[in-house]
Amino acid sequence: MIVTFVEAIEDKLRIINVVNLEMDLLILILYFYLCIPLGIVFNSLKCKNQRILFNLFFGLFFTMIITKEWFIYIFTWTILIYFLSRIFKDPYYPIFFGGFLILSYCHVYRLIYDYLSWKMDYNCVQMMITARYIYYAVDKPKIKENNSFLMFMSYIFMYPNLYLAPLPYFSFVDLITRKEDFTHYSIxxxxxxxxxxxxxxxxxxxxxxxxxxxxxxxxxxxxxxxxxxxxxxxxxxxxxxxxxxxxxxxxxxxxxxxxxxxxxxxxxxxxxxxxxxxxxxxxxxxxxxxxxxxxxxxxxxxxxxxxxxxxxxxxxxxxxxxxxxxxxxxxxxxxxxxxxxxxxxxxxxxxxxxxxxxxxxxxxxxxxxxxxxxxxxxxxxxxxxxxxxxxxxxxxxxxxxxxxxxxxxxxxxxxxxxxxxxxxxxxxxx
Structure with missing residues (x-):
């Protein structure tokens, strides 16, 4: 179902692909451009829960478009990592090894089925998500409040940097809760x-x-x-x-x-x-x-x-x-x-x-x-x-x-x- 949906979107994109870019590159460019108006909407939201859900929705949407059939695996792995973080008092090492084990599976799969590929797809997204797993494990003790399941999921699937730049968990929480003054923020x-x-x-x-x-x-x-x-x-x-x-x-x-x-x-x-x-x-x-x-x-x-x-x-x-x-x-x-x-x-x-x-x-x-x-x-x-x-x-x-x-x-x-x-x-x- 997910693959069919994404393929339908790709068929529409091929019509506007006048410069004949590779499909993964075209999706990457469109994704980045969409992040700008989405950022304007995100910063107009007044409620913490609205910001969490808005970011989570578009994070999941873009992840699905980029990773296709891998989406269900990435989503499931993230749920498992969350439960690991709840089981252990200090989840750093379990998440460290668990996250890298998952990422290793993706790397091996690419070696076997997509050798020498530079595609910006599931492998790249899983690299960034793995980085966030470990950031979460390190920063989790610093977050005394606002450390819910939805906050975790929203952070892991933070849409603006699905491809690049893993960022600290505590910085994400501060942004969502507006802990700092954003009065002078500008687009x-x-x-x-x-x-x-x-x-x-x-x-x-x-x-x-x-x-x-x-x-x-x-x-x-x-x-x-x-x-x-x-x-x-x-x-x-x-x-x-x-x-x-x-x-x-x-x-x-x-x-x-x-x-x-x-x-x-x-x-x-x-x-x-x-x-x-x-x-x-x-x-x-x-x-x-x-x-x-x-x-x-x-x-x-x-x-x-x-x-x-x-x-x-x-x-x-x-x-x-x-x-x-x-x-x-x-x-x-x-x-x-x-x-x-x-x-x-x-x-x-x-x-x-x-x-x-x-x-x-x-x-x-x-x-x-x-x-x-x-x-x-x-x-x-x-x-x-x-x-x-x-x-x-x-x-x-x-x-x-x-x-x-x-x-x-x-x-x-x-x-x-x-x-x-x-x-x-x-x-x-x-």
Whole structure:
């Protein structure tokens, strides 16, 4: 019945699909645009229960449209997670393992039946819902009131960020109950971000197709030297980010319209930025990491790094990267990327501690070197993940003689073995 209903809607959408977009992409775009007027209606509701039910209804509706036959499973799993939270006094670990077990099933199903797919469908939605399961488990003790079944369900199926940006449970409850002053809230930031999203969409439609990862497997690729290959990889990586920034900006606009990003202290929608668009200008990989998919980074820090630190100590950093990798999926290219991402961030920490050792280099030159190294390193590693196919990713890395991976391992090994500059006391911040 659900599938029949969704297929009927898709038949109608095909009529207006004049630009011949993939159906999942068309549904994604329409969903984001609908979030703006829905946000206006949501903020006009005066009653807490009205806001809960309004959000829950459209959250369930959009989830059904996106996930089709998976909807009944996702809905059932959510009910089971709620009962887990009621059974255990501290539900963190049961929900942690239960949520990831459910998500793992989705990942394995995709590997078997939809291999190498980048579709924004049930898998992506379940990732965000799993993140909310765990946020709920962490934040539940902080909520003394307004912690009902309907509040839980409304939070899990919060419609503005079904695809992106998991947000804390307590922030959702504060929004629903209007704990903070929303007198000066305005829809204007949402409209500004929607306009920016449209610009990124134009870039995604008209510029990004000219920069594709298939260039790495063309006949011309073998004729480029190593330096040319590195610069081409860098250029392609920058343009490929249009896809992500398009989604980030649309999600930001939807969240702004919903009101959850509104900060009464500044009277601006400056809470929970989905990403920082100065990413490509940042020279510090640690900062780059925090600027990319920012709310996921906060989720990982709040729900795993801080919760598990007392168990794993210094290894918690690597455990958190592993959890992030499992959360993303089971493609081997993910694991290669996340291992070297963790190594690169650790190198950045080592260099930061030893920065006085490099003061003989002029400051501007130091910054240029750091910027070039961080961009080249992280984008090269991410290229393998974007390619997704393991054999093709290995072929790409072999084409540059694994030079980026080797240099990262050499630098990492040098600091680990020698402890170079790690005992230094920093006199000034570089």
């Amino acid at each position: 204007k930031p949402a409209l500004i971000n929607l306009f920016k999203a449209m610009l990124f969409t134009a870039g995604e439609l008209f510029i990004r197709p000219k920069f594709d990862t298939e260039v790495y497997f063309s006949e011309n690729w073998a004729h480029y030297n190593l330096i040319e290959k590195l610069f081409i990889t860098q250029a392609v990586s920058v343009v490929l980010r249009f896809s992500y920034f398009t989604a980030f900006k649309h999600s930001q606009a939807a969240m702004d319209a919903f009101g959850i990003t509104y900060n009464p202290k500044t009277k601006k929608c400056d809470r929970f930025p989905v990403a920082d668009y100065h990413y490509d200008l940042e020279k510090n990989i640690m900062m780059k990491t925090s600027m990319w998919n920012t709310n996921v980074q906060l989720w990982l820090k709040h729900c795993f790094y801080e919760k598990l630190n007392h168990i794993f100590g210094g290894y918690t950093y690597y455990i958190t990267f592993l959890i992030s990798c499992i959360w993303h999926g089971f493609y081997m290219t993910y694991y290669l990327f996340f291992v070297f991402w963790a190594i690169s961030v650790q190198i950045c920490k080592y260099v930061y501690k030893a920065q006085q050792k490099f003061y003989f280099i002029p400051e501007r030159i130091r910054h240029i070197i750091c910027w070039f190294w961080s961009c080249m390193t992280i984008d090269h590693f991410a290229t393998g993940m974007k390619i997704l196919d393991w054999k093709k990713a290995i072929q790409f890395h072999c084409s540059v003689n694994w030079i980026i991976h080797i240099q990262a391992l050499v630098i990492f090994g040098f600091f680990v073995i020698t402890g170079f500059g790690q005992g230094q006391k920093r006199k000034k911040k570089d």
